[in-house]
Amino acid sequence: MCGLCGLLAGAHWTDESVGAGGALPARQAKLRRAALLNDVLGFYRLRVDDWQGAALSVRGPTGRTELADSLADLWPKAEAAAGRTLDPLDPDLLAFLASREP
């Protein structure tokens, strides 16, 4: 059981259907989320893919791949794949994101 999950079964709080009321079809929402994740995780040379709509796979620079049940579950797995901590307050990450803004 993952202590970081807001919910253990059914919809996770981060699912599009919870916050945006299903404005996007579920499959499309998950693909879009994976694309946004890759905008962030590219900084760490990580790659995320939606895994059959049921999970997220994250692959590190060494090829190490982890599966995560939810977005909350993703971060410890991504840190394991990257071999480092991932900090959204890291100035270098924020500069990287700024450089990608149109």
Add this chain to the structure above:
Amino acid sequence: MTHDPDSIPVTVLTGFLGSGKTTLLRHLLGAPQFADTAVLINEFGEIGLDHLLVGALDDDIVLLQSGCICCTIRDDLRTAIRGLYDRRARGEIPNFRRLAIETTGLADPTPVLSTILHDPVLRHHFHLGNVVTTVDGVTGLTDLDAHPETVKQAAIADRLVITKRDLAVPATVEALRAALRRLNPAANQLETENGVADAELLLAEDAVGAATRDETVQRWLADGGSDHAHTAPFDRNRHDRDIRACCLVLERPIAWAAFGIWLTMLLNRHGADVLRLKAILTVAGADSPVVVQAVQHLVYPPTHLANWPFGDRHSRLVLITRGLDQAALRLSLERFMALGR
């Protein structure tokens, strides 16, 4: 996401030793709003509770994988609540419609919240109501200085009850009120004399009760028009000198996926230092505002409001953090919300 109408609200009553938790609870149990309330308490103190549905807890806790105190499941609490629910279903005890849990004054109350939010059975039948924290009107400032757990108890509160106003010097109460406002600007403050408090206000469920949530959410964020509004440090406690509250405002609608990415990443790395988050968000694609709350790693199920409580439709977040750089938080939120634009 909305709660099942049959879901039972859980009011968590916490506060330091001798701050008046049990006196307040005894008073509340006599109020009509608290009729049909079951009560679980950690320790039977000197003040007896004459109530039909009082149970005791011991301290059997299970530490979850993350190892953070806020992610512990209290096995004793889980067992006690499930037991109450089963007995209620079998008709062995009255059909209680509210559960009040009085925590021990010496402990961090977040495992109580974690248990209710995480347990796969409990969360289908119960939801978190308010966290009510008592603060001693006479010794509260000293307690905040000397006992880090009191700072935590106050930081996660939805309602801060300053007790013993009748015994305290007015200037002391005023200073305590100001200190608590700096520490937790989103909590509603009440004061008691002889243990008497406004039961209605204590119970009104922020962002959950349909009748009150628009008003209470507006109050959370009433001072949040500027992102500089609450960046003054709460400096009472030598151990938690760097606890700060800040309000962040976003003018453009946010992408729900981007917000989920930002908050889960933030809580994974800094959850232990995000003591409280309350947010009302304008989400692209949603036709009503969304309320998100968190206590450390714990995220409450988001709820939707009927209307925007302010004249504008800006998203507002109140964050009470420990040791986190406020400017970096604001910049981080802005950068992540720009994803995909």
